[in-house]
Amino acid sequence: MSRSRPAPSRPLESLLNSELFTLTYGALVTQLCKDYENDEDVNKQLDKMGYNIGVRLIEDFLARSNVGRCHDFRETADVIAKIAFKMYLGITPSITNWSPGGDEFSLILENNPLVDFVELPDNHSSLIYSNLLCGVLRGALEMVQMAVDVKFVQDTLKGDSVTEIRMKFIRRIEDNLPAGEE
Amino acid sequence: MAIFSVYVVNKAGGLIYQLDHYAPRSDTEMTFSYPLDLVLRPRDERVVVAFGQRDGIRVGHAVLAINGAEVNGRLTADGKDVLEFLSNPANYPVSIRFGRHRLSSNEKLMLASMFHSLFAIGSQLSPEVGSSGIEMLETDTFKLHCFQTLTGIKFVVLADPRQAGIDALLRKIYEIYSDFALKNPFYSLEMPIRCELFDQNLKLALEVAEKAGPFGPGS
Numbered sequence: 008m009s010r011s012r013p014a015p016s017r018p019l020e021s022l023l024n025s026e027l028f029t030l031t032y033g034a035l036v037t038q039l040c041k042d043y044e045n046d047e048d049v050n051k052q053l054d055k056m057g058y059n060i061g062v063r064l065i066e067d068f069l070a071r072s073n074v075g076r077c078h079d080f081r082e083t084a085d086v087i088a089k090i091a092f093k094m095y096l097g098i099t100p101s102i103t104n105w106s107p108g109g110d111e112f113s114l115i116l117e118n119n120p121l122v123d124f125v126e127l128p129d130n131h132s133s134l135i136y137s138n139l140l141c142g143v144l145r146g147a148l149e150m151v152q153m154a155v156d157v158k159f160v161q162d163t164l165k166g167d168s169v170t171e172i173r174m175k176f177i178r179r180i181e182d183n184l185p186a187g188e189e
Numbered sequence: 190m191a192i193f194s195v196y197v198v199n200k201a202g203g204l205i206y207q208l209d210h211y212a213p214r215s216d217t218e219m220t221f222s223y224p225l226d227l228v229l230r231p232r233d234e235r236v237v238v239a240f241g242q243r244d245g246i247r248v249g250h251a252v253l254a255i256n257g258a259e260v261n262g263r264l265t266a267d268g269k270d271v272l273e274f275l276s277n278p279a280n281y282p283v284s285i286r287f288g289r290h291r292l293s294s295n296e297k298l299m300l301a302s303m304f305h306s307l308f309a310i311g312s313q314l315s316p317e318v319g320s321s322g323i324e325m326l327e328t329d330t331f332k333l334h335c336f337q338t339l340t341g342i343k344f345v346v347l348a349d350p351r352q353a354g355i356d357a358l359l360r361k362i363y364e365i366y367s368d369f370a371l372k373n374p375f376y377s378l379e380m381p382i383r384c385e386l387f388d389q390n391l392k393l394a395l396e397v398a399e400k401a402g403p404f405g406p407g408s
Contacts, residue, residue, distance in 0.1 A: 062378060067367040069339055070360070076339050150340045183200055185341035186309035186322040 025097075029123045036136060046133040053135070057142020058149075065147035068094065076151070080176045081105075083153065084112050087144070087174075096120050100172075116170040119163065127164045135159050137170070144174065152180040191349035192395050193331055195362065196297070199379045200341035202305030204298045206382040209291075210395055216253060216288030217245040223281040229272060234262040235290055236271045251290040256283060301345075308335065308343065334359060342366070358398040365390045 035056075039049045072090055077083040084102045093099050098120065104113040121137045135141075141157040148155045154177040161171035197206035227241035235251040242248055253259065255274065258266035265271055274280055292300070308322035326333035332350045336359035337343045344362050346355055369387040370376050376384055 063367075063371040066338065066340060066342075066363070066371055070364040070367045073360075183341065185200070185337055185339070186312045 025120055025123075029120065029125075032121050032139070033125065036134075040131065040134070046131055050133075050135045050138050053138035054142040054145075057139040057144075058146035059142075060139070061143040061146020061148075062150050064095070064143060065150045068147070080109055080112070083148070083176075084114075084174070088114060091147075104173075106175075110176040112174055113160070114172045114174065116172070119170050122164055122170075125164060132165070135162070136164050137162070140172065144172075149180065152184060154178050154180055191352040191399050192358075193347040193349070195347075195391065195395070196301055196304075196343075196345040197362075197366065197382065198301050198305055198343040198345065201379070202302040203379070204301035205380065206387075207294070207297055207301075208388070208391060208395075210392070215245060216286050217250075218254070218284060218286040219244065219246070220282050220284045223278040225275055229275065231263055231272065236260070236263055237290075238287060246287045249289070250287040252285060253288045253290070254286040256285075304335075304345065305343065308337070336360070336363070338363060352399070354398055354401050358394065361394050361398075362391065365394060 036049070036053070039052055040046075043049050043052065068091055072094065074086055074090060077086055088100050088102050092114075098116060098118060100114040100116045102112055103115055105111070119137055121140070125136065127134060127136065137159065141159065144157045145155055156175040156177055158173055159171070160173045161167035161169060163170050193209070193211045195206070195208045195210070196204060199205045226243075227246065228239045229236050229252065230239045231237075237251045238246060238248050240248065252271055255265050255271065260266065260271060261268075263271055265274055275283070275285075304323075311323035312320045322337060323335055325335070327350065330350075331347050332352070332355075334346045334348065334355045335343055336345075336356075344359050344366070346359060346362070348355055365387060366382075369390055370382050370384055371378075373384050373386070376382065
């Protein structure tokens, strides 16, 4: 299985081994399952945790990638797929299924580093294993004044051929806009 | 010492970090005998020199300490009023330290939120649409540079007017913030930054920028 390294902004030695990352994420999800016993609650917690990561990750992303503000949802989709995913997970999902109004699209991930080596057992059929990613995207975009809805519509863990994340633009967050952005 | 201070302002205009990086201004301490040949008067919370300039003591300098003990606003360390103390011949000879007063942290908070509002006015005054806010403020003794991130956080650096490379420094401070403040799970967003590592790395970055000096690109 080939995993391309993200463009290093730090020396290669300091990039974390992706197996350790997979193991860490797996340990997190299994512990949450033990703590909450109910798949829906685990999904919610993963989303919350992802949100907390997202609000911090966005600053790191902006500091390192120097992208300017996106002025429409298509630009946003491009930046997310081609720069952000590449920087943090080393993969470049493809963007498809644009809605006619241009406010929804799908990200198709051929391989998802979070789920290497993972199989979902039958008693956790409604668990959205990678739900952290939805929270991350939601939190990060909220910090740049975009309210979005993110959810998984296909998941390789549930037998689908690809993993598909659907992102929908809800509205621009108008309160507390930084000066000059009106 | 060409970079004077760094301020970080959050989305709501509150000051969340402040660092003063300049060497302490020259304070002058001298012994005086009665009567005092400087005219002192109270101003705001301090006692300042209104008239009479000599030996490094300038008009506008505040009384910082009397007989070695730091003055507390208009009261001496013992709680006596400074002007009364100095008008009593029995207290002479007395040693007084004068100097430019440092901004208190409350004053800095106020100034930061005022700057936050002025920054917004900058973009509203613009004849063009979508202008940025204030990026630079210049006086004869310093230049203030401001960088606002897409998320609304402002990084403000006060530096010598000839200091170059401040744009790169502002980006570097943004990186340091995203590393040492945000990646610290115990730091809550929008709150005052109290992270050792952030302080240390910021000071290092300031030193690197100062060494580059006024000969860097784009001064």
